[in-house]
Amino acid sequence: MARLRVAFLGPLASFSHQAAAEAFGKISASLLPQLSFADAFVALQNQEVDYAVIPCENSTNGSVVQTLDLLADRNDDYKDVKVCGEYYLTVHHCLLVHKGSYPSGWSGYDGSITKLYTHPQAWGQCEGVLSKYFKGVERQDVSSTSKGAEIVAKEPTEKSAAIASRFAAEYHGVDVLKENIEDRADNTTRFLILRNVLAARTAELDLGQPKATASDEQPNTHKTLISFSIDHASPGALASALLIFKQHGLNLTTINTRPSLKRAWQYIFFVECGRTLSEENMDAVVNALQDLQNVTESCRDLGTWKDQLSAQTA
Numbered sequence: 511m512a513r514l515r516v517a518f519l520g521p522l523a524s525f526s527h528q529a530a531a532e533a534f535g536k537i538s539a540s541l542l543p544q545l546s547f548a549d550a551f552v553a554l555q556n557q558e559v560d561y562a563v564i565p566c567e568n569s570t571n572g573s574v575v576q577t578l579d580l581l582a583d584r585n586d587d588y589k590d591v592k593v594c595g596e597y598y599l600t601v602h603h604c605l606l607v608h609k610g611s612y613p614s615g616w617s618g619y620d621g622s623i624t625k626l627y628t629h630p631q632a633w634g635q636c637e638g639v640l641s642k643y644f645k646g647v648e649r650q651d652v653s654s655t656s657k658g659a660e661i662v663a664k665e666p667t668e669k670s671a672a673i674a675s676r677f678a679a680e681y682h683g684v685d686v687l688k689e690n691i692e693d694r695a696d697n698t699t700r701f702l703i704l705r706n707v708l709a710a711r712t713a714e715l716d717l718g719q720p721k722a723t724a725s726d727e728q729p730n731t732h733k734t735l736i737s738f739s740i741d742h743a744s745p746g747a748l749a750s751a752l753l754i755f756k757q758h759g760l761n762l763t764t765i766n767t768r769p770s771l772k773r774a775w776q777y778i779f780f781v782e783c784g785r786t787l788s789e790e791n792m793d794a795v796v797n798a799l800q801d802l803q804n805v806t807e808s809c810r811d812l813g814t815w816k817d818q819l820s821a822q823t824a
């Protein structure tokens with residue numbers, strides 16, 4: 511079989527690269543950097559890649575709304591893309607500066623940095639250091655943390671810094687001025703592993719797809735992501751939709767919303783639910799979706815995959 515192709519947000523040395531390398535570490539896969547999350551979705555829908563590894567949530571800063579907007583798929587651009595796995599990456603951020611620009615390091619730092627670069631998700635993970643030492647300093651969003659490090663590497667005269675990983679510092683040849691600048695030591699980003707459901711070869715790889723466990727095996731906990739929209743004018747429409755999850759033994763774990771972009775103040779709901787797989791509940795998701803069709807305007811199964819947190823504690 512030809513090598514599997516895995517898309518991630520580039521350039522090389524982004525956190526997404528790290529997550530893709532670790533998640534597919536045991537498999538011989540080609541890791542392919544993309545300019546944006548949208549480019550990764552397009553490549554996956556067009557079957558130019560087999561998988562995409564995309565951040566969806568951070569333990570400090572919450573949901574990655576760009577990813578939710580792509581999963582919302584308002585124009586049916588990514589109708590064959592589904593979640594088939596997840597990967598948790600501990601994220602340690604560093605403050606990176608042009609090589610040699612601060613020879614005495616953080617202890618001799620004189621407050622002269624005038625511009626900071628990073629991915630929008632990273633600001634909210636480092637607010638403590640930013641508000642203490644970089645109050646009023648211009649912040650520029652860039653396409654990834656690694657892109658920020660690349661810019662700083664190319665700007666010899668600017669007093670700029672990037673927030674990115676140590677791995678990015680080594681890759682782009684910049685200095686680490688201060689490390690572990692994240693607010694919480696347990697700062698973790700959850701990545702979704704996406705596949706194109708029409709690509710037969712991705713169905714063969716076991717990333718934790720649902721199957722009944724033999725009686726001597728540890729029971730598997732699986733997560734499912736479902737999106738739906740409702741008639742907001744109908745009292746109880748949301749309550750009726752959520753009740754269906756309970757009726758099918760699907761334990762709600764998170765609910766996210768994004769604007770429907772059809773009418774103001776109307777939403778697409780993303781519900782994640784879990785179940786411990788058994789022969790009896792193998793069809794729970796199919797049945798729940800059937801019932802959801804009666805109480806929602808639209809609903810979509812965005813995939814089922816093995817819960818990696820419960821797999822660690824089992």
Ligand SMILES: O=C(O)C(=O)C[C@]1(C(=O)O)C=C[C@@H](O)C=C1
Nearest residue numbers: 524525526565629631654655699
């Ligand atoms: O910018 C990167 O390096 C990414 O891979 C993106 C991303 C994200 O969007 O959450 C990944 C992990 C960190 O939370 C910060 C940024």
